[in-house]
Amino acid sequence: MGTLLSIENLSVEFSNYQGTSSVLNHVSLSVNRGEILGLVGESGCGKSVTARCILRLIPAPPGKITSGSIRFAGEDLLSVSPKRMGRVRGREISMIFQEPMSSLNPVFTVGNQMREVVRRHRGLARREADALCTGMLHQVQMPDPEEVLKKYPHELSGGMRQRVMIAMELVCDPQLLIADEPTTALDVTVQGQVLAILTGLSRRRGISVLLITHDMGVVAQVCDRVAVMYAGQVVELAAVEELFARPLHPYTQGLIAAIPDVDPPADDAPGGGARPLFSIPGTVPTLIDRPPGCRFHPRCTVGGPGCARDVPGLCWVTPEHAVACHSSRGGTA
C-alpha cells in the first residue's frame, strides 16, 4: 500500500486590508492508496482550505501558497501546468462539496451535466456516455436511473442530489476523492445511507478518500486513519482505533470527550447517570490574532509554561502515531 497523496509543510496565507493571516501552517499529511483518511477539526481550522489546495482551487489573490509541496502519484501538483491540472481534476482527483442543493447547475438536466463530465474526460459518444451514467446512478442506489437523468436538479431531494454528485464524481474512476463534509447538509436519516454508499463504492473500486468532517462518529465508523487539525495545523495523526483508544493531544481528547453518549450507564450503576455534554472551553482563535507558541495552549488543561513560547512540531510517538504537543511527546497520555 503505497502513498498516493502526500502533503508536506504546506503553508497558505490570505491577505486583505487588515493584513496577512496564515491560514495553514506547515500542514503535512498523506493518503495511502485505497484508504479513507478522515480530516477532522472545528469550523475554520483549515480543513477545506487544505482540500482546495490539492485541486489548486484557492483564489489567488487573496490566497497564496507560501511553502510546501503536494505530491500526487509522484507528480508535484503545485507546479504542473493549468492544462495538466484540468486533466487531473475530475479524472484523477474529484471532489464532493458540502452543499448538494447548489452543486448542480439548475438550468440543465442531471443527465446533461453527468454526460458533460464523462465526455470531457473519456471522449465517449453520447450513447456510451449515457450507459455509463445510468450504470453509475444504479451503483449509488438511485431508483430508475434513466428517469433521473432526465430530471432537473430541483426535482430531486437533497439526498438524491448528493448521490448524483457522488455518481458524477466517481464516473471517471478517479484515484482520489475529496469529500468536503458530504453529509453535513443532509437529513440525519439519509446521512448514514449516503455515507455508506460513498465509502462502499470507494472501497470496492479501490479509490482513496480524503473525508473532511467534524463528526467524530463518522470518523469512527468509516475512516482508516485520522488527521486532527486545529487552527491551521495538523495536531495529531493516527490510525482510527489508535486515536480513539489512545488520544494524545489534549484537543483530540476534548473532541472525543465531546461525543454525546447515546447509551449512558444506568443511574444506579457506580459512576452512572447521564453526564452533561462536554465541551472544550473557549473558541478557535481568529485568523488574525493567533496565540504564540502552541495554538491550543489558551484552551488546554494540561499545558505547562513552555506551551505559550514554543510551537510544538509534529513528532512520531510510534511509527503510526504522530502528535504535536509538548506534554504528550513522551507517549504518556
Place this chain on the structure above:
Amino acid sequence: MGIPLRQHPKWRELRLTWRLLRANPTAMAGLVILVAMGAMALAAGWLAPYDPLRLSLAERLQPPGAAHWFGTDEMGRDILTRVMYGARISLRIGFVVILIAGGIGSVLGAVAGFYGGRVDNLIMRVMDVILSFPSLVLAMALAAAMGPSLNNAILAVAFVMIPKFARMVRGEALAVKELPFIAAARVSGARNRWIIAHHILPNCLNSVIVLGTLTLGDTILIAASLSFIGLGAQPPTPEWGAMISVGRKFLMDQWWYATFPGLFILTTVTGFNILGDALRDILDPRIRR
C-alpha cells in the same frame, strides 16, 4: 390525469411557462398584439389590398374610406398596405438589433463578470462610456457617420444597446460564478471558457430574454426615430418612422397620414413592454417553483 411524467424535461418547462403565461391577462394581451403584428408582417404580401409602392396620383391624400381604410398618402399609395409592409421592416430591425446587441453584450458581460479585475474594468468602463451618451443621440451620430441606410441604422442601434445587456449579464455572472456548481464544474476539470459558455451564460438566459423583450420596444422606437430624421430607412421604403416623417407635413389637413403608422408604433412598443414585464415575473424562479 396527474402530472405527465414521461415527457421530455424541456417540454415540461415550456408547458409550465405557457400555463403561467395563460393565467396572466396582461401578458396574453401583449402576446396577442405581437402575434397579430407578426402575422401581419409575414402575410403582408398576401393580406395587403394594394402594392405598397404603386403610385396613383389620381387618388392622392384620400381620407380613410371603403377603398382605402387608412386613406392614401401624397403619392396616392395605400397607407394600410404600407403600414402592413412597415411591420416587416420594424420587427426585423427589432429582432436583428436584439440578436446582435444581446449576443455581443451578454458575452462581454459574462467575460467581465467571470474574470473580474482588469478585464472587468476594461470592458465595463468602455460600456460606461457608451452609456454616458443618451442612446438616441449616440445612435444618431453613428448612423449619420456611417451614412443614411437601413443597415447602418441597425448597426448603430445595436451598438448603443450592447451596454444594457453587458451590465445586466455581468451582474448576474458575478452572482452565478460564486455558486457551488461552478466550483463543482471546475473540480471536474472544466476550463474557464467552457464554464462561461455552459454554466454562466445559460443561467443568465432568463434575464436576457426579459431584457431583450423590453428593449425590443425601445429599439423599434429608436429605429423609427432615425428613419424619422432621415437617417434610417429611405423613401420610398414603407417604414413607420419614415412615413410619419413625411406625414408630419400633412398633419394639419390629412391627419390619417401620420396617425396610423404612429398608432402601430405605439401598439407594437406597448405589446413588447407588457409582454416583457410579464415574462420577468413568469421566468422568475422564485415564483415558478
